[in-house]
Amino acid sequence: AQSVSQHNHHVILSEAASLELGCNYSYGGTVNLFWYVQYPGQHLQLLLKYFSGDPLVKGIKGFEAEFIKSKFSFNLRKPSVQWSDTAEYFCAVNAGTGGFKTIFGAGTRLFVKA
Amino acid sequence: DTEVTQTPKHLVMGMTNKKSLKCEQHMGHRAMYWYKQKAKKPPELMFVYSYEKLSINESVPSRFSPECPNSSLLNLHLHALQPEDSALYLCASSQEGLGIGISKNIQYFGAGTRLSVL
Numbered sequence: 001a002q003s004v005s006q007h008n009h010h011v012i013l014s015e016a017a018s019l020e021l022g023c024n025y026s027y028g029g030t031v032n033l034f035w036y037v038q039y040p041g042q043h044l045q046l047l048l049k050y051f052s053g054d055p056l057v058k059g060i061k062g063f064e065a066e067f068i069k070s071k072f073s074f075n076l077r078k079p080s081v082q083w084s085d086t087a088e089y090f091c092a093v094n095a096g097t098g099g100f101k102t103i104f105g106a107g108t109r110l111f112v113k114a
Numbered sequence: 115d116t117e118v119t120q121t122p123k124h125l126v127m128g129m130t131n132k133k134s135l136k137c138e139q140h141m142g143h144r145a146m147y148w149y150k151q152k153a154k155k156p157p158e159l160m161f162v163y164s165y166e167k168l169s170i171n172e173s174v175p176s177r178f179s180p181e182c183p184n185s186s187l188l189n190l191h192l193h194a195l196q197p198e199d200s201a202l203y204l205c206a207s208s209q210e211g212l213g214i215g216i217s218k219n220i221q222y223f224g225a226g227t228r229l230s231v232l
Binding site: 032034036042043044045046049090094100101102104105106107109 | 118147155156157158159162170206210219220223
């Protein structure tokens with residue numbers, strides 16, 4: 001069965017600090033990988049995705065993530081966070097062969113101090 | 115238009131009530147989903163419809179009854195709920211449905227219905 005682990009449940013950073021949120025998954029086959037973000041009071045929205053090709057993917061708002069197949073990881077990064085990045089971040093995985101079931105990690109709450 | 119619209123935004127119901135949650139999308143997506151999200155937890159999949167047919171039921175209790183009357187609409191009928199069913203119910207849609215190649219399963223989420231069962 002697939003599972004997704006996010007290592008940090010809560011992260012507090014000051015503005016301009018660099019961010020890295022860890023995500024590991026367990027699944028033996030081809031996967032599609034996602035990061036979703038949920039800003040306070042707003043709905044879940046896609047931040048970035050990886051299907052195939054270049055393992056370094058860039059998303060919206062300056063975020064990027066790197067897929068490292070050998071480590072089953074898909075960590076999210078941003079060089080310099082802003083107060084407006086305060087949100088909850090979810091890593092998600094689904095089977096790359098047409099599965100509808102997306103498994104979400106437990107989420108990481110990021111608070112950026114102004 | 116990348117919007118998934120859910121109504122109502124908030125719902126309070128008693129354990130003997132019958133109510134329905136509604137979800138609508140006009141992106142031409144053929145897969146639609148219901149998720150349940152408890153506070154400080156990730157979304158948990160409940161149901162998936164593909165081409166208006168129920169594709170996945172994640173062992174959800176029968177007091178939750180989904181319905182997909184057409185490709186744009188998804189309902190969740192609620193009856194005899196328990197207080198522990200109080201949660202945020204999210205609807206999502208994605209482009210893929212049965213018969214379409216490899217899934218690139220980008221899901222678009224609605225804002226959710228916050229349900230309180232008294």
